[in-house]
Amino acid sequence: MRPLSDVFQNLLYTGWRQPAYKLLAWDPTIDTMSAVVTETYTQTPFDLTPYATQVQWTPEKLDFVLFDPQQIFHPDTGSARQYLQDSAIIRLVEGDARVNEADWTNTFTGYIKGQIGWENCRSKQVLEAKVTVFSRDNSQSLKRRLITTQAYSVGTDIGAMLYDVATRYISMSQDEIRIPLGLGLQLKHQVTQLCQEAPWDGITTILEAVGQVPFFDGDGRLAAWPKSMRRAPNRILTDGKFILDDQIPAYTQDNINYIRVNFLDSQLTCVQGPYQKLGQASITTGFFTNQEKIKCWWSKDHTQQASGTNLIIIKSVNANLLPVGKESYRAIDSFHGEITIDISAWVPVLATAMALEYLAAAAIPDHVPPGQGVQTDVFSGTGITITPTLTIPWGKLLQAQASLAMMLIMMSLGSAQYEIWGTPFNYAYLMQHSDAIESTMVGAVPQPLPYYQQNMRQIENDLVGTFDQADNIALIELIWEKSKSYPRNLIIEDDPALELGDIVQIADGRKFMIQDMKKTLKRGEVPVLEIDCIKVMTA
Amino acid sequence: MSIREITDWAIDMASGQLIGTVASPFYQYCPDGTGNWVWACDVDIGQSVLDVGNPDNVTIGSGGTNPNVLQAVPVANNNQDIIYAQQGTPVALSKMPNGQYAIVGLSTTAQGLGHIIFVTFAEDIAEVAGDTMSGVIIRPLTLGELGSLSPSGFGGLPLGAQGRFDAYGNLVSIL
Numbered sequence: 001m002r003p004l005s006d007v008f009q010n011l012l013y014t015g016w017r018q019p020a021y022k023l024l025a026w027d028p029t030i031d032t033m034s035a036v037v038t039e040t041y042t043q044t045p046f047d048l049t050p051y052a053t054q055v056q057w058t059p060e061k062l063d064f065v066l067f068d069p070q071q072i073f074h075p076d077t078g079s080a081r082q083y084l085q086d087s088a089i090i091r092l093v094e095g096d097a098r099v100n101e102a103d104w105t106n107t108f109t110g111y112i113k114g115q116i117g118w119e120n121c122r123s124k125q126v127l128e129a130k131v132t133v134f135s136r137d138n139s140q141s142l143k144r145r146l147i148t149t150q151a152y153s154v155g156t157d158i159g160a161m162l163y164d165v166a167t168r169y170i171s172m173s174q175d176e177i178r179i180p181l182g183l184g185l186q187l188k189h190q191v192t193q194l195c196q197e198a199p200w201d202g203i204t205t206i207l208e209a210v211g212q213v214p215f216f217d218g219d220g221r222l223a224a225w226p227k228s229m230r231r232a233p234n235r236i237l238t239d240g241k242f243i244l245d246d247q248i249p250a251y252t253q254d255n256i257n258y259i260r261v262n263f264l265d266s267q268l269t270c271v272q273g274p275y276q277k278l279g280q281a282s283i284t285t286g287f288f289t290n291q292e293k294i295k296c297w298w299s300k301d302h303t304q305q306a307s308g309t310n311l312i313i314i315k316s317v318n319a320n321l322l323p324v325g326k327e328s329y330r331a332i333d334s335f336h337g338e339i340t341i342d343i344s345a346w347v348p349v350l351a352t353a354m355a356l357e358y359l360a361a362a363a364i365p366d367h368v369p370p371g372q373g374v375q376t377d378v379f380s381g382t383g384i385t386i387t388p389t390l391t392i393p394w395g396k397l398l399q400a401q402a403s404l405a406m407m408l409i410m411m412s413l414g415s416a417q418y419e420i421w422g423t424p425f426n427y428a429y430l431m432q433h434s435d436a437i438e439s440t441m442v443g444a445v446p447q448p449l450p451y452y453q454q455n456m457r458q459i460e461n462d463l464v465g466t467f468d469q470a471d472n473i474a475l476i477e478l479i480w481e482k483s484k485s486y487p488r489n490l491i492i493e494d495d496p497a498l499e500l501g502d503i504v505q506i507a508d509g510r511k512f513m514i515q516d517m518k519k520t521l522k523r524g525e526v527p528v529l530e531i532d533c534i535k536v537m538t539a
Numbered sequence: 540m541s542i543r544e545i546t547d548w549a550i551d552m553a554s555g556q557l558i559g560t561v562a563s564p565f566y567q568y569c570p571d572g573t574g575n576w577v578w579a580c581d582v583d584i585g586q587s588v589l590d591v592g593n594p595d596n597v598t599i600g601s602g603g604t605n606p607n608v609l610q611a612v613p614v615a616n617n618n619q620d621i622i623y624a625q626q627g628t629p630v631a632l633s634k635m636p637n638g639q640y641a642i643v644g645l646s647t648t649a650q651g652l653g654h655i656i657f658v659t660f661a662e663d664i665a666e667v668a669g670d671t672m673s674g675v676i677i678r679p680l681t682l683g684e685l686g687s688l689s690p691s692g693f694g695g696l697p698l699g700a701q702g703r704f705d706a707y708g709n710l711v712s713i714l
Contacts, residue, residue, distance in 0.1 A: 258591070264648065271560070271649055272678050273625035275699020423679055423699065428629045430651025431558065437591050439657035439668055446657035446668035451592040467654045478658055479665045510663070537665040 001234040002218055002497045005103035011096050012495065013242070017526050018097035019494065021055070022104070023048040023064065025083035025090050033136065036089045037109060037220040038175045045091070046083040055092070055521035059215065059500055062092055062108045062133040068118070073129040075118055088112045090133040092218075094496045094521075105496050109220030110135045136216040142170065142200040149194040149202070152187055154266075158463055159183035161192075162206045166222055169199045178223040183210045188266035188465025209463040211476040215500055225501020227480045229513060229536045233505035235498060243506060244528060245491035255485035257438035257449055258456040259478040266465035268427040278306050278422050284415045285317055285325070285341055290348065292341040295332075296420050305334040309422030317341055317416040329420070339418050354402040361398035434470035436478035457481065479537050486535035488512045494519055494527035503536055511536035557632040558646045559584040559609070560677065561624055562714075568611050578614045582630060582642065583607055585650040585675065615643045626714075627677060627701065650674065652706045672706035677714065688713070 004012070011017070024045035031041035051066040051073075066073055072080040082088070089111060095104025110133040117130035136142075147169045152161050159181045166172045183206075194202045203214050203222070212224040237243055279296040298304035311329030318324060325343040332338055437454070439446040448454075459477065464470045490504065490512060498504070498514060505511045512533030519527040559582040568579035585607050612632065624630065629649035632640040652674035659668045680688065680702050688702075688710065689695030701714040 260653075265651055269649070269651070271627060271629055272701075273627040274701055275679055275697075276625065424625055426628065428647055428649040431648050432651040433653045435591060435653055435655040435673075436658055437655060439659050441659055441668060446659065448591045448655075448657055454592070471654060471656060475656060475658065475667070482660055482665065535663055537660060537663050 001502050002105060002107070002499050004105055004497050005099075008095060008099050008103045008105065009497070011098060012497075017493075019521075019526050020095055020097045020104075021049070021521050022093040022101070023052045023055070023090065024093065025088055027082045028085065028087040028089060029082065031089070033089055033109075033111065033220060034171065034173055034176060036091065038173060046080055048083070048090075056518070057092065057108060057521060058516070058518045059108075060135050060138060062090065062110060064131055066129040066131060068127045068129050071120070071127060073116070073118060075115055084112060084116045084129065084131060086112060086114055090131070091220075092521075094494075105218065106220075107218040107496055108133070108135070109216070109218060111139070113138075136220055136222075137200060137214070143198045145198060146196045147194065147199055147202065148196055151191045151193050154187055154190050156187045156192075157182050158185050158187065158206050158209055161187075161194075161463075162203055165194065165199055165202050165206070169202075172222065176221050178217060178219075178221040179207075179212075179214075183207075183212075185210050185463070185469060187463065188469075189264070189462075190266075192463065205461060206463060208459065209461050209469070209473065211473055213501065217499060223499075225499065227501075228476045229479060229483065229503070229511075229538060231503065233511050234502040235495065236505045237492065238505075238507050242493040242495075243490060244493065245489075246506070247489040247491070249487050249489055251485055251487050253485075254455050256455050256457045256481035257478075258454045259436045259474045259481065260456055260458045261434045261464065261470040261474045261477075262458060262460050263432055263434075263464040263470050264462050265430040265432050269430045270425050271428045272307075273424040275308070275421065275423050277312075277419050278304075278309060278424060279420045280314075280418065281339055281420075282415055282417045283317075283341065285343065290343055292343075294339040294341075294418075295336055296339065297336040298420075298422075298424060302335055304424055305426065306422040306424045307334065309337050309420055311339060312419040312421055314417040314419055315415070317343075319416075327416070327418070329418075334425075337420055339420075341416065351406055354405040358399050358402035358406070361396075361402060364398065432467065432470070434467055434474040436471075436474035438478070438482065480534075483513065483534040483537045484515075486537075488533045488535050490531045490533055492529050492531065494529040498529070498531070504531070504533070511538075556634075557584050557640060558648055558650060559630060559632060560649060561626050561628045561630055562608050563626065565614070565624075568613065570611070570613065579611045580614070580642070582609045582612045582632060582640075583677075584609055584632070591655055591673070609640060613639070613641050615641055652676075674706050675711060676704045676706070676708075677701055678704065680713070684710075 025048050026036050026041060026045050027043060030043045035041040048066060051068065052064045053067065055062070055064040068074070068078075072078045073084050075081055075084070089109065091106055092108040093101070093104045094107045095101060112131065112133055116132075118128070119130070120127050147165070149161070149165060159179065162179065162183070163174065163177060163181060166177055167174065194205070197205070200214075207214050207224050211227045213227060214222060214224050217223040278298045281294045281296055283292055283294060285292045298306045309331050311327070313327060317327060323344070324347050325341050328340045328342070330338055330340070437448045439448045441447070457477070459473065461473065464473065490506070498517065500514055500516070502514045503511050504514065512531075513536050514531050514533055516532040517529060519529045521527050561580055562583040563581035565578050565580045567576040569576050609632075624645060629646040630642045631644045631646040633643045635641050652672055654670060655673055656670045657668045659666050678701065680696065680700050684702065685696045685698065685700065686693035696713070703711045703714060705711050
């Protein structure tokens with residue numbers, strides 16, 4: 001609701017009103033919209049009021065006709081044409097003739113787009129300019145130019161995000177924003193950015209997360225109205241004195257009865273695959289080593305994660321003649337594990353000992369039974385000739401024994417094969433949603449509308465990160481949609497304080513939320529304000 | 540309903556983007572019957588599970604064909620990462636010009652759960668009459684579940700068997 005000065009407010013509903021208005025124009029080459037909105041402009045605004053007639057007001061658009069007998073607004077030659085050129089700033093100020101102009105209130109501030117219409121018609125004998133002024137949000141640049149914002153960290157209030165978008169990309173100063181800096185909703189995601197979104201869509205998305213709708217107020221400041229109907233009425237018209245007409249228009253459309261708010265969970269969730277073979281390894285090992293270690297990764301690029309991994313031995317190192325070692329497995333991390341084969345210590349020791357024995361045994365002479373001579377040279381016949389007999393090859397026996405032991409160890413050398421099995425997993429953000437659906441009570445059990453009667457509207461808002469936040473939006477939107485199916489029109493004596501989203505209560509206690517308004521200003525008459533409302537559903 | 544809303548719906552419908560999870564091993568599939576083979580798999584898009592009162596919900600777990608599973612969804616060409624994806628992996632689907640969905644990549648998002656609030660309206664009073672959760676969770680069965688869920692006791696179900704659970708953790712079916 002637009003704040004009015006106490007003096008104006010007190011006079012508004014007492015006695016005979018003497019409504020008055022002013023139409024002011026600023027040359028856009030001298031002052032910016034920002035300067036006008038924040039009252040820091042340097043020029044004296046041009047007063048269009050004496051020339052103006054047929055002033056038709058809505059929150060989005062202002063139309064009026066300027067009588068121009070001196071042709072000062074002629075777009076090519078007029079002496080005051082700069083005040084009606086493209087981007088010229090026009091403001092409507094409304095008040096009461098009994099009140100000082102300083103206490104009047106701005107009910108519209110906007111831009112002229114392009115060129116005004118101007119007519120010098122001999123047959124109709126008119127010299128007039130037709131002017132249409134648009135509110136600040138009716139700018140294609142706000143809705144078509146795409147932006148990517150900086151990254152906002154977890155815990156940032158979305159109000160800060162909104163201020164950033166408005167000041168950085170719409171060049172607004174903080175004084176041009178009527179929305180509080182803290183909107184009470186903190187970002188749940190670690191990093192949040194608006195990406196390739198129009199600034200106005202970004203602001204709309206931010207406010208949607210707290211159930212509000214942006215608009216530019218009469219001062220030209222960025223404001224927002226809440227869709228929630230759980231609030232006190234802004235204006236109570238208890239006696240019906242100022243209500244000229246109370247209409248209930250027909251509503252013949254299918255109304256939305258099912259709201260779904262889709263959002264990305266701020267927490268990553270583990271998505272598991274089936275238990276399966278993750279990797280395999282084979283190795284040849286034996287006496288020549290003490291220990292073998294094999295690293296196994298769950299994917300070639302080392303990015304796959306898995307849990308509950310374990311070793312499946314397809315062929316063991318102990319599957320040959322002798323058990324030569326111990327096989328074990330441990331998971332290093334979720335991306336890989338390690339197979340360890342420990343060769344028993346006795347294997348290399350025995351192999352070494354047997355090799356040494358084999359060498360040593362080669363130097364052992366054959367054994368001859370006692371009392372027999374030894375022929376030292378069988379070719380020359382020198383030495384003592386003895387009776388030919390058998391000798392015992394002690395060295396060879398020992399060599400054979402060592403050789404057999406070594407061969408046994410070598411025969412135990414073999415290739416082992418292993419597989420690692422486990423449950424692969426990845427992390428993914430879950431697409432969660434909150435639904436609010438119109439239902440009826442069957443006994444004590446709520447029964448949602450049948451599937452064929454459901455008319456759903458989906459809302460995608462990634463600024464929401466929890467079910468609580470999404471539930472809140474879903475409820476507000478469903479109640480608001482339901483209320484939209486109960487349109488109500490009020491025609492009242494003008495109340496300059498009323499704005500979009502305000503709630504008006506009438507004498508019988510019913511409450512209506514304002515969705516649109518229009519009025520025509522005429523000199524000496526209290527304007528008639530036509531209000532398009534929806535019936536307030538109280539939760 | 541405004542023109543804007545209707546336009547937004549039309550845009551959403553035309554975008555043809557879905558996410559789902561791989562619901563079968565990958566297999567070769569001959570969509571045109573002429574011997575041209577493509578890799579394909581079944582994908583669980585889980586859509587009807589999320590909707591309140593969707594008649595397809597009742598068939599889940601009753602032994603019939605799960606209508607949430609798109610059959611024989613082809614994989615975009617030369618996308619080895621997808622072919623090596625396993626059952627349960629989230630994937631992104633895109634609608635091709637012929638209207639058929641194809642798996643175009645691995646997804647960092649997956650279908651989650653839903654919180655449904657039942658609201659009743661009477662005159663100008665809206666009241667929250669109750670709430671429930673929707674959606675399913677697919678995960679491997681724990682060792683305890685392998686023993687308790689199999690009629691023949693532990694050993695009846697293979698290690699690694701997966702189950703489909705509702706949002707409250709109750710088993711709906713074994714995959």
